[in-house]
């Protein structure tokens with residue numbers, strides 16, 4: 163399917179692995195030139211080289227921490243005038259509600275709420291000027307239903323979701339759409355790290371921790387980065403211009419709700 167975005171340019175944050183990489187690959191397959199980012203240059207350059215070879219698009223890499231002011235400045239410089247912004251960063255660590263001090267909250271809010279907001283504020287004005295733009299924020303199923311051990315994530319992502327709900331409705335008249343994708347469990351390094359935590363806490367092996375989690379999902383499996391990326395690319399397509407301020411849950415049916 164031709165998504166109608168061949169020749170557009172996208173910034174995909176945190177995209178050397180996992181869900182961000184899935185989005186970068188799917189956009190590249192649709193003919194979108196990329197600015198890719200991750201903290202470590204080696205994995206980022208490898209991922210970028212692979213995408214150039216497979217899809218023939220232009221890829222610029224910016225190795226930096228997207229959650230810092232200096233990282234955001236570098237990214238906004240490299241991505242000046244992009245048509246598409248995919249916001250992503252690593253998720254906060256698990257813990258108990260008693261574990262976290264103010265600094266932990268500030269760090270989580272910086273990474274998973276204020277960073278995507280800063281990049282939207284920096285990059286949406288030129289989309290508005292051109293009369294076309296797409297923003298997709300990678301958030302979490304924890305926005306729909308809390309994951310008790312991920313209190314920092316629950317808090318920060320709820321804040322971003324509130325901001326997007328209002329802002330998406332302010333920019334839609336200019337042809338710019340802002341939506342969130344809420345991943346349930348996907349087969350990435352983040353899932354391995356979460357399952358490792360469960361296996362240690364419950365004194366079971368990693369395969370058992372994964373099997374236990376899979377049993378709670380109607381699809382009986384984890385999602386893939388390719389499925390995630392395809393959804394992201396569709397939200398960035400010409401066909402998705404009437405999808406505004408939505409929270410698209412990709413969780414294999416795990417969230418048990420009629421609506």
Ligand code: NAD
Nearest residue numbers: 176178179180181200201227228252253347348350351352
């Ligand atoms: P991952 O650990 O597999 O990959 C994270 C990617 O982000 C890597 O490329 C890493 O280099 C990059 N990165 C991390 N922190 C960064 C930073 N500060 N600056 C620049 N790059 C950075 O993670 P993932 O599974 O792809 O998850 C992506 C996001 O989705 C995370 O916020 C995670 O909490 C959330 N999420 C994931 C799942 C899941 O099952 N995988 C479920 C719900 C939410």
